[in-house]
Amino acid sequence: MAGQLSMIRTHMRGIPRGGVPRGYYARRYRRVDAAAWIEIIGRTICEYTEERFLNELRNGPYFDAKRLFFIVHRRTGKPVATACAGWAKPGDCHHGYVHFLGVLPEHQGKGLGRAIMLIVLRSFARRGVRDAILQTDDFRLPALKIYLELGFIPRYMDGDRRDRWTAVFEQLGVPPVEGVEAQ
Numbered sequence: 001m002a003g004q005l006s007m008i009r010t011h012m013r014g015i016p017r018g019g020v021p022r023g024y025y026a027r028r029y030r031r032v033d034a035a036a037w038i039e040i041i042g043r044t045i046c047e048y049t050e051e052r053f054l055n056e057l058r059n060g061p062y063f064d065a066k067r068l069f070f071i072v073h074r075r076t077g078k079p080v081a082t083a084c085a086g087w088a089k090p091g092d093c094h095h096g097y098v099h100f101l102g103v104l105p106e107h108q109g110k111g112l113g114r115a116i117m118l119i120v121l122r123s124f125a126r127r128g129v130r131d132a133i134l135q136t137d138d139f140r141l142p143a144l145k146i147y148l149e150l151g152f153i154p155r156y157m158d159g160d161r162r163d164r165w166t167a168v169f170e171q172l173g174v175p176p177v178e179g180v181e182a183q
Contacts (some may be wrong), residue, residue, distance in 0.1 A: 004135050005137070006133060008153060008155040010180070012129060020115045024071050024072060024080070024182075025072055025074055028069060034044070034078060037068075040082050040102045041101070044090075044102030067123060068083075069116060069120065081104070083099070083100065083101035084098070085099075085124055092167075093127065096126065096131065097134065098120055098131065101116060101117065103116070113143060114146050117146060118150070145172055145174075153178065154178075154179025
């Protein structure tokens with residue numbers, strides 16, 4: 001049965017090198033990006049409306065345009081990937097939360113997921129964040145592989161997550177990585 005998995009990067013040391021692939025560039029959110037964000041998230045994670053985006057994200061008390069990133073296709077000028085470097089808990093600036101990471105399907109497989117995640121991790125490191133968590137679905141194998149390569153490990157929320165992680169490691173063809181219990 002498919003379900004949500006949680007991961008944690010327990011430190012911000014040793015963030016791998018790497019940049020945005022040729023033909024793309026990175027930038028922060030601009031007020032005109034609502035439609036692009038809604039399209040990316042709607043096509044990769046879940047349905048979002050402009051009203052929901054405005055109410056839950058942009059006009060929310062924790063929104064900071066400096067922590068919402070995009071990768072833009074240089075030729076078209078269109079944002080094609082996004083991720084948010086948020087907080088794990090409101091008011092807690094020591095623990096990061098990778099939120100709403102998505103890459104448009106027609107741009108997947110080009111290293112953009114890894115690139116946007118590196119941007120988020122570097123943002124956390126610059127702000128003194130100690131660790132970062134994320135949640136994803138266990139069927140998102142390419143994303144899970146990237147997260148593991150970038151130092152995230154399983155964060156066990158309950159007993160059945162261990163079985164899900166065993167299946168993920170088998171499907172990826174990688175040795176299991178020891179995780180931690182969620183606190």
